[in-house]
Amino acid sequence: MPQTRIAGWGRQFVEGEELKPETLDGAPPVLFRGLGRSYGDSSLPAASSPLVVNTTRANRIIAFDPATGVLRAEAGLALVDINRTFLPRGWFVPVTPGTSLVTLGGMVAADVHGKNHHVEGCFGAHVTRLKMRVADGRVLECGPDLERELFLATVAGMGLTGQILEVEFGMRRIPTPWIWQESERVANIEEYVEKLKESAKDWPMTVGWIDCLSRGANLGRGFLMKGRWAQAHEAPAKFPRELPKIRFPFTAPEFLLSQATVKTFNFGLYNSHFQKKKVGLTDPFRFFYPLDTVLDWNRAYGRRGLTQYQCVLPDSAGTGAARKFLEVLSSRGGASFLCVIKDCGPESAAYLSFPRKGISIALDIAIRSDTQELVDALNEHVLNAGGRIYLAKDQFTRPEHFRAMESRLPAFQAVREKWDPEKKFKSAQSVRLFGD
Amino acid sequence: MRRVAILGGTRGMGRSIARRFVERGDWVVLLGRDEDELGRSKADLEARGAPGVRVATTRCDLEHPESFRPALEAAEQLLEGIDTVVVTAGLFATQEKLEQDPVFAQKLLTVDFANTVVFCEEARKKLLLRGKGTLCVFSSVAGDRGRKPVVIYGAAKAGLSAYLEGLDHKYRSQGLVTVCVKPGFVHTGMTSGLPTPPFAGEPDDVAQAVIEAIDAGTPVVYAPAIWRAVMTAIKAMPRFVMRRAGF
Ligand SMILES: Cc1cc2nc3c(=O)[nH]c(=O)nc-3n(C[C@H](O)[C@H](O)[C@H](O)COP(=O)(O)OP(=O)(O)OC[C@H]3O[C@@H](n4cnc5c(N)ncnc54)[C@H](O)[C@@H]3O)c2cc1C
Numbered sequence: 264m265p266q267t268r269i270a271g272w273g274r275q276f277v278e279g280e281e282l283k284p285e286t287l288d289g290a291p292p293v294l295f296r297g298l299g300r301s302y303g304d305s306s307l308p309a310a311s312s313p314l315v316v317n318t319t320r321a322n323r324i325i326a327f328d329p330a331t332g333v334l335r336a337e338a339g340l341a342l343v344d345i346n347r348t349f350l351p352r353g354w355f356v357p358v359t360p361g362t363s364l365v366t367l368g369g370m371v372a373a374d375v376h377g378k379n380h381h382v383e384g385c386f387g388a389h390v391t392r393l394k395m396r397v398a399d400g401r402v403l404e405c406g407p408d409l410e411r412e413l414f415l416a417t418v419a420g421m422g423l424t425g426q427i428l429e430v431e432f433g434m435r436r437i438p439t440p441w442i443w444q445e446s447e448r449v450a451n452i453e454e455y456v457e458k459l460k461e462s463a464k465d466w467p468m469t470v471g472w473i474d475c476l477s478r479g480a481n482l483g484r485g486f487l488m489k490g491r492w493a494q495a496h497e498a499p500a501k502f503p504r505e506l507p508k509i510r511f512p513f514t515a516p517e518f519l520l521s522q523a524t525v526k527t528f529n530f531g532l533y534n535s536h537f538q539k540k541k542v543g544l545t546d547p548f549r550f551f552y553p554l555d556t557v558l559d560w561n562r563a564y565g566r567r568g569l570t571q572y573q574c575v576l577p578d579s580a581g582t583g584a585a586r587k588f589l590e591v592l593s594s595r596g597g598a599s600f601l602c603v604i605k606d607c608g609p610e611s612a613a614y615l616s617f618p619r620k621g622i623s624i625a626l627d628i629a630i631r632s633d634t635q636e637l638v639d640a641l642n643e644h645v646l647n648a649g650g651r652i653y654l655a656k657d658q659f660t661r662p663e664h665f666r667a668m669e670s671r672l673p674a675f676q677a678v679r680e681k682w683d684p685e686k687k688f689k690s691a692q693s694v695r696l697f698g699d
Numbered sequence: 700m701r702r703v704a705i706l707g708g709t710r711g712m713g714r715s716i717a718r719r720f721v722e723r724g725d726w727v728v729l730l731g732r733d734e735d736e737l738g739r740s741k742a743d744l745e746a747r748g749a750p751g752v753r754v755a756t757t758r759c760d761l762e763h764p765e766s767f768r769p770a771l772e773a774a775e776q777l778l779e780g781i782d783t784v785v786v787t788a789g790l791f792a793t794q795e796k797l798e799q800d801p802v803f804a805q806k807l808l809t810v811d812f813a814n815t816v817v818f819c820e821e822a823r824k825k826l827l828l829r830g831k832g833t834l835c836v837f838s839s840v841a842g843d844r845g846r847k848p849v850v851i852y853g854a855a856k857a858g859l860s861a862y863l864e865g866l867d868h869k870y871r872s873q874g875l876v877t878v879c880v881k882p883g884f885v886h887t888g889m890t891s892g893l894p895t896p897p898f899a900g901e902p903d904d905v906a907q908a909v910i911e912a913i914d915a916g917t918p919v920v921y922a923p924a925i926w927r928a929v930m931t932a933i934k935a936m937p938r939f940v941m942r943r944a945g946f
């Protein structure tokens with residue numbers, strides 16, 4: 264098996280070996296990874312065990328029941344593939360992340376959330392069964408009512424409890440394949456958070472972005488977007504056309520990577536992502552996955568790559584915490600131009616699930632020599648506010664910070680210890696954060 | 700609507716081709732050697748298929764020529780007739796491995812050439828009996844010229860390409876359309892672990908091109924298409940250059 268360079272979406276490469284079998288049956292007992300859309304080191308092999316299994320060829324649907332919407336498939340099935348098959352038939356996943364280039368296994372292992380978290384919770388909340396292979400080689404099923412402990416540790420468990428072979432979950436009927444969307448301008452961070460929470464009462468999907476460079480009274484001005492599936496009488500009878508895909512052609516050279524270019528790129532991207540002032544119909548591709556139209560857009564960040572910082576600030580910390588977060592960010596030289604802020608509903612019972620009642624803030628950061636200090640500073644603020652970071656995005660958090668943020672970590676580790684005492688399943692991230 | 704028998708549809712390019720057929724409403728019967736794999740692929744195709752699509756499976760092993768006729772007969776029964784036969788099944792090994800293991804080399808030569816031809820002969824007879832039909836078989840760019848990394852595998856594929864060309868000349872006027880697919884390097888289980896050369900393709904894109912070729916009756920299709928130009932250049936190279944070249 265030749266050595267290859269393996270990276271997450273942030274393009275931080277490690278040396279490793281990647282198997283890509285069509286069936287997961289005989290896979291060795293090592294970390295699984297999907298489409299590598301986690302930004303940081305979640306899907307990367309630990310240096311001490313360089314082999315990983317890529318699941319993306321194990322992508323067969325096992326069963327779909329149109330009476331109930333229950334779909335069961337191999338863990339490597341990609342969301343883009345599910346959408347291609349099921350959107351035209353009037354079905355959609357209950358929870359989608361902001362890219363469709365993820366696998367079912369990755370959606371479970373990160374317990375992904377979407378714009379509807381305040382209503383539907385995370386993806387794991389809709390999973391009825393997982394077929395897994397655990398460290399001793401046994402293949403077993405788990406779910407909310409079966410081997411519950413293992414299930415709750417595997418959902419959001421970042422691949423550390425075993426290999427997810429198959430996922431069964433409930434799809435949702437949608438009235439049309441179109442989205443009704445409304446957006447509004449918001450003057451500052453306080454107003455943003457207030458409106459975000461208010462919209463949650465009437466809208467199943469909310470999201471927005473704020474300008475991280477504005478200061479003072481304008482700090483946190485931005486756009487708030489609200490959406491719902493359009494009803495038949497509001498929408499055309501035809502199926503929406505997907506945007507044509509383009510590929511970012513090369514890894515941007517260093518000289519292009521000035522602050523200004525990255526910001527312009529960032530802005531352009533998000534600007535096309537979140538259409539301004541708009542009331543009316545849009546389609547699910549633009550609404551959920553606008554970034555998917557530029558394949559390999561992460562190459563715009565050049566050889567050093569990027570990271571995403573995403574945290575949740577609990578409601579209990581008050582809106583002051585959001586303002587303070589932005590102040591910490593801008594005091595560090597405005598590493599990012601835009602932040603995406605989403606509403607989070609109640610915490611899931613899955614031990615390491617990221618969201619909790621509050622707001623989530625996410626920003627892409629081009630990696631530079633001071634990135635570690637920036638992440639440290641943001642983490643200290645988040646820790647004080649009682650929040651936590653999202654492992655699926657993380658590459659820089661220090662173990663002591665994560666331990667302090669995640670009170671459920673000992674419980675997770677205890678379940679993991681029971682199922683995988685030898686730590687056969689570990690990642691570069693689990694070595695960094697949990698000392699595996 | 701086509702009624703398609705696919706030998707090798709459980710994995711790789713065959714899997715992608717089977718999916719494209721059922722998505723647009725064609726009926727498919729999968730021929731293969733592993734009951735469990737066939738069952739899983741059938742379920743996948745049924746879930747993806749357009750309404751009313753029929754999917755079936757039957758046992759057939761390219762290593763066992765005696766399984767060919769019963770398999771094709773079963774396929775005809777299951778779909779009430781077959782008008783298209785696709786063969787993607789095949790073996791691959793590096794030249795290094797084939798030089799070290801003559802037993803395996805013989806098996807590869809048998810499966811990829813002799814048995815594939817025997818299978819095609821059975822399929823040809825069945826399709827001609829119906830009056831018309833399409834036989835689409837996966838050869839390889841490796842068969843276009845004798846080259847260092849594919850001496851033995853390339854020889855089998857060269858034989859197969861020659862057979863398919865002959866078939867096309869002889870039977871097209873009688874209604875049998877032959878499509879010879881020559882993939883370049885495509886990312887599948889067959890090539891995993893090999894270093895990726897330039898112009899590598901994806902199975903879904905190959906499937907698209909192959910189905911277009913089947914519909915159009917194109918006798919030779921390179922996939923990805925750029926390999927036509929690549930192989931034209933390689934075929935034009937003088938021997939003394941090829942002797943030095945590593946590819
Ligand atoms: C543009 C963009 C937008 C995004 N938007 C969102 C968003 O809105 N909400 C959100 O929650 N996330 C979001 N993400 C993050 C992404 O959804 C998650 O990182 C997801 O896990 C990626 O899935 P993947 O298949 O690429 O998994 P990978 O990145 O390959 O792996 C992620 C983790 O899952 C584990 N894993 C994968 N498959 C298996 C398996 N079969 N068995 C066991 N473990 C497995 C891996 O070990 C790893 O720890 C976004 C990412 C990008 C690039």
Ligand SMILES: NC(=O)c1ccc[n+]([C@@H]2O[C@H](COP(=O)([O-])OP(=O)(O)OC[C@H]3O[C@@H](n4cnc5c(N)ncnc54)[C@H](OP(=O)(O)O)[C@@H]3O)[C@@H](O)[C@H]2O)c1
Nearest residue numbers: 707709710711712760761762788789837839884885887889
């Ligand atoms: N991939 C490339 O880069 C490439 C390049 C040039 C040419 N080709 C040719 O293209 C064709 C398809 O390649 P691929 O990469 O898609 O292959 P693949 O992924 O290895 O799939 C091969 C398929 O053939 C089946 N098969 C193998 N041996 C069989 C046997 N004895 N009896 C019945 N079925 C058998 C397999 O079924 P099981 O599930 O039972 O194993 C599988 O479905 C092959 O002929 C190959 O030589 C490939």
